[in-house]
Amino acid sequence: MDPVLVAKKLSKKYGKxxxxxxxxxxxxxxxxxxxxxxNGAGKSTLIxxxxxxxxxxxxxxxxxxxxxxxxxxxxxxxxxxETVYQNLxxxxxxxxxxxxxxxxxxxxxxxxxxFLKFLDQKAMAEEARKRLSxxxxxxxxxxxxxxxxxxxxxxxxxxxxxxxxxxxxxVIMDEPTAALGVKESRRVxxxxxxxxxxxxxxxxxxxxxxxxxxxxxxxxxxxxxxxLCVIDPKKYEMSDAVAFMTGAxxxxxx
Amino acid sequence: xNKISDDIxxxxxxxxxxxxxxxxxDQDHHSFDLGEQTTLKKIQHFLHxxxxxxxxxxxxxxxxxxxxxxxxxxxxxxxxxxxxQQVTIVGILAAAQTLxxxxxxxxxxxxxxxxxxxxxxxxxxxxxxxxxxxxxLVGMISGVATGAFNGLLVTxxxxxxxxVTLGTWNIFFALVIFFTGSQSIRSSDIExxxxxxxFWGERINLGGFVxxxxxxxxxxxxxxxxxxxxxTAWGRHVYxxxxxxxxxxxxxxxxxxxLVSIYAVAGFVVxxxxxxxIGRVGSVSPTSFYEGNLDSITAVVIGGTSLFGGRGxxxxxxxxxxxxxxxxxxxxxxxxxxxxxxxxxxxxxxxAVGIDQWIRKVSN
Numbered sequence: 001m002d003p004v005l006v007a008k009k010l011s012k013k014y015g016k017x018x019x020x021x022x023x024x025x026x027x028x029x030x031x032x033x034x035x036x037x038x039n040g041a042g043k044s045t046l047i048x049x050x051x052x053x054x055x056x057x058x059x060x061x062x063x064x065x066x067x068x069x070x071x072x073x074x075x076x077x078x079x080x081x082e083t084v085y086q087n088l089x090x091x092x093x094x095x096x097x098x099x100x101x102x103x104x105x106x107x108x109x110x111x112x113x114x115f116l117k118f119l120d121q122k123a124m125a126e127e128a129r130k131r132l133s134x135x136x137x138x139x140x141x142x143x144x145x146x147x148x149x150x151x152x153x154x155x156x157x158x159x160x161x162x163x164x165x166x167x168x169x170x171v172i173m174d175e176p177t178a179a180l181g182v183k184e185s186r187r188v189x190x191x192x193x194x195x196x197x198x199x200x201x202x203x204x205x206x207x208x209x210x211x212x213x214x215x216x217x218x219x220x221x222x223x224x225x226x227x228l229c230v231i232d233p234k235k236y237e238m239s240d241a242v243a244f245m246t247g248a249x250x251x252x253x254x
Numbered sequence: 255x256n257k258i259s260d261d262i263x264x265x266x267x268x269x270x271x272x273x274x275x276x277x278x279x280d281q282d283h284h285s286f287d288l289g290e291q292t293t294l295k296k297i298q299h300f301l302h303x304x305x306x307x308x309x310x311x312x313x314x315x316x317x318x319x320x321x322x323x324x325x326x327x328x329x330x331x332x333x334x335x336x337x338x339q340q341v342t343i344v345g346i347l348a349a350a351q352t353l354x355x356x357x358x359x360x361x362x363x364x365x366x367x368x369x370x371x372x373x374x375x376x377x378x379x380x381x382x383x384x385x386x387x388x389x390x391l392v393g394m395i396s397g398v399a400t401g402a403f404n405g406l407l408v409t410x411x412x413x414x415x416x417x418v419t420l421g422t423w424n425i426f427f428a429l430v431i432f433f434t435g436s437q438s439i440r441s442s443d444i445e446x447x448x449x450x451x452x453f454w455g456e457r458i459n460l461g462g463f464v465x466x467x468x469x470x471x472x473x474x475x476x477x478x479x480x481x482x483x484x485x486t487a488w489g490r491h492v493y494x495x496x497x498x499x500x501x502x503x504x505x506x507x508x509x510x511x512x513l514v515s516i517y518a519v520a521g522f523v524v525x526x527x528x529x530x531x532i533g534r535v536g537s538v539s540p541t542s543f544y545e546g547n548l549d550s551i552t553a554v555v556i557g558g559t560s561l562f563g564g565r566g567x568x569x570x571x572x573x574x575x576x577x578x579x580x581x582x583x584x585x586x587x588x589x590x591x592x593x594x595x596x597x598x599x600x601x602x603x604x605x606a607v608g609i610d611q612w613i614r615k616v617s618n
Contacts (some may be wrong), residue, residue: 074506089504091497093564098490103506105487119488146303 002065003028004201005081005170010049010059019045020056021225026199027170032192034216034233035205038245042225044174047205051083051172052076063169080169084176088159092148097121097128099147100162131161135194153184160191164200171195172203177211189215209238221245255479271581278395301613305558307436308609310575312556316577320584328587331462338469341579343368343534345472346527347550348480348557348571350520355554356483357496357516358563359415363404364524366426371397371528373430376538379448394525400426401521405514418550422549434540441536455533468530472572475523480569482519492516496563497594552599553578556606560614577602 001242005027012020021043029034037043048054049079050061052070060067070076073083080154090099093097107113108120137157147155163171173192177185185208192215193215195202203205206212212219213233221228221244229251301307320328327333347364354361371393371603400422407418445452454468483489491512494502503509532538557574559566578599585595 052421073504077506080603083504085504087501089498089501091494091501091505091564093497094490095492099505102490102502105490107487118487119485119487119490121485152527 002030003062004064005050005203006062007046007050007061008060010046010056010061012049012056014056018042018225020049020059022059023222023226025050025203025220025227027203029098029201030196030199031217032196032202032215033205034112034212034219035203036212036219036241037222037247038205041222041245042053043205044221045066045225045240047083047174047203048174050076051081053140081172082166082168082170083172084156084159084163084174086178088155090147090155090159095144095146095212096132096150096158097143099158100124100128100131100165102162104166112178125145127165128161131165132157134147135161135164135191135199137161137191151184152180153187156180156184156188160188160195164195164198167251168200170203171200172205175207176204177206177208185211202237209241213238213241221251224249239248269602279320298613298615301609305613306570306573308606308613309557309570309577310468312434312606313573313577316580316584320580320588324584324587327583331586332464333583335463335465337373337463337576337579337583339466339534340583341553341575342466342468342472343527343531344546344549344553344578345572345575346475346530346544348553348575349475350515350523350527350567351550351554352557352559352566352568352571353479353492353520353523354415355496355551355559355561356492356563356566357513358499358561359408359513360419360551360561361404361417361517362547362551363400363423363426364520364550365424365543367397367400367432367521368524368528368531368546369540369543370400370426370430370433371525372532372538373433373439373540375528376444376448376532377433379451380443383447385481386448388531389448390450393528394522397521397523397525398518399521401524402514402518404521405517407511409510412488421504432538434538435579436540438540439538444532444537446492449531451532452536453533454530455536466533468533471526475526476568476572479523483568488512488515493564496565498564532558549578552603555610556602558606558610560610561607562614565610565614574606 003026005025007023007025009024010020010024011022021042023042025046035043035047041145045054049056049073052075055071061069063081068079070079072143076083088149091102094102106123107119108129109202112118113120125143131213132143137154150158159203160171160173176188176192180188189211192202192204204212204216216233217239218235221231221241223245230250231241240249244251256558295552296317347368350364351361357431373553375393378384379386404415404422407413407422408415454466454471456466456467457464473545483492491502494505494507495509495512499509500604515593535542553574554571555561555565555574557566557570557572559570580594582600585598586592
């Protein structure tokens with residue numbers, strides 16, 4: 001099976017600091033790839049390069065076998081790489097519907113939409129409700145509720161629903177459970193399962209080992225700006241992963 | 255919203271009295287949070303969901319209060335319609351100002367922009383003999399251009415809007431003096447050479463209520479902007495940028511381009527205000543509306559729009575402008591010195607911002 005997303009020999013320097021040193025990454029269809037690494041290992045630069053927030057100095061990115069390059073997250077998104085940022089990038093004072101369609105609004109048909117640019121609020125609300133219930137987020141009753149009235153987990157749900165709604169090929173999730181309580185983290189992990197079940201591969205960056213080990217199919221261990229190894233969470237313990245991450249233990253040969 | 259408050263009141267009823275039966279109660283932290291829900295909290299939530307309510311209540315209360323203090327004179331059809339006439343210009347400026355403040359910016363130059371646009375209109379049509387309509391068009395272009403200029407400085411140089419517009423306020427004011435040589439264009443000259451400039455000052459009598467055409471135009475501007483803000487993607491993006499600019503950018507909104515367009519639209523609204531102001535004042539005076547900048551901000555703030563952006567309604571600003579009008583009129587009919595009008599207005603601003611801060615705490 002060919003990978004959906006491939007990063008080859010990505011490098012990025014900030015002055016004298018080497019953030020990425022010939023880093024590779026492969027994401028296969030329908031999988032959840034966990035990305036772990038110590039603080040400063042360069043995993044966030046790697047992810048930023050994949051989602052367009054950082055432009056690598058060298059190396060290449062392939063999507064569905066084609067070489068791609070982008071200079072902003074907007075361009076990456078147009079190609080089907082959606083990112084759920086740690087801060088979620090939602091506007092709390094706007095409604096769920098408004099947030100889901102922010103920057104991609106549906107206009108009314110005919111004169112009202114074409115010349116007066118009126119929004120088709122009904123169509124957007126229906127679509128938003130459908131997307132949310134597809135992901136099992138029926139607990140959100142009122143689609144026109146303001147996002148700030150939602151709990152942290154529900155907000156995450158809205159961000160994920162948005163990320164998976166527009167012809168998405170890859171979803172990158174950055175620390176989705178970092179700000180959440182136990183119950184809500186559970187819900188978000190279920191959500192990751194739902195997205196995978198719909199055939200969209202996910203890159204999951206997290207510091208939370210139990211969460212990564214629970215949902216990831218493979219785990220990419222990042223160390224000193226490059227990929228150290230990829231491990232199967234069923235064959236290794238969390239303590240092994242931490243040992244690889246920190247250099248306390250030699251990584252397995254792939 | 256209703257659903258939530260229903261849940262809350264249900265939960266409140268279910269709350270154990272003192273600590274007797276806490277053992278069997280659901281003890282997860284959600285119900286703990288709701289347990290602290292007081293009437294005050296409910297009011298806070300309600301106001302948070304309906305930001306226009308505060309200015310409406312203040313307006314109604316102040317009308318009633320001044321009805322008592324100032325007596326029947328205040329309630330006369332003539333006086334009430336006079337208030338509307340008096341707030342027309344500040345109202346239009348406040349409409350423009352609302353757009354800027356919703357983006358978490360502020361525009362100190364709106365009044366100077368307006369006077370500059372009115373100088374172009376008056377100068378070209380009265381003194382240079384250019385037909386009135388093209389002269390008005392030049393004034394409109396001046397408004398859009400000066401607005402866009404502010405927007406470009408804010409986005410390109412990454413300067414805070416406060417500083418940018420503090421600078422352009424002085425620049426525009428200097429241009430006004432330069433073009434006019436500190437001379438007013440007299441009302442009588444306008445009447446002879448370009449009567450069209452006085453159009454919005456024409457009055458219409460509706461059963462004792464005297465309205466200028468300009469007052470209707472002001473209402474029209476507010477309705478138009480309401481649709482723009484609430485029914486178009488452009489309007490939703492105004493809120494998104496003010497709420498969280500970075501999030502808006504990541505959502506695919508070209509925030510810099512949007513900001514320039516917002517400042518330009520505000521400039522257009524200001525330029526309409528310029529035309530209306532000539533009708534209202536009669537003449538074009540380079541030193542008029544010197545306090546218009548701050549008056550417009552006052553109206554917006556009293557109208558419940560947050561200076562931190564993303565929160566507020568355009569209609570609130572109309573009520574804000576009317577509240578200011580009611581206060582000035584009421585206090586002067588009651589025979590109080592002008593200094594007390596300012597005193598009251600100052601208190602009102604502080605109370606309005608205080609209420610806003612309090613309401614905003616809900617989201618945390």
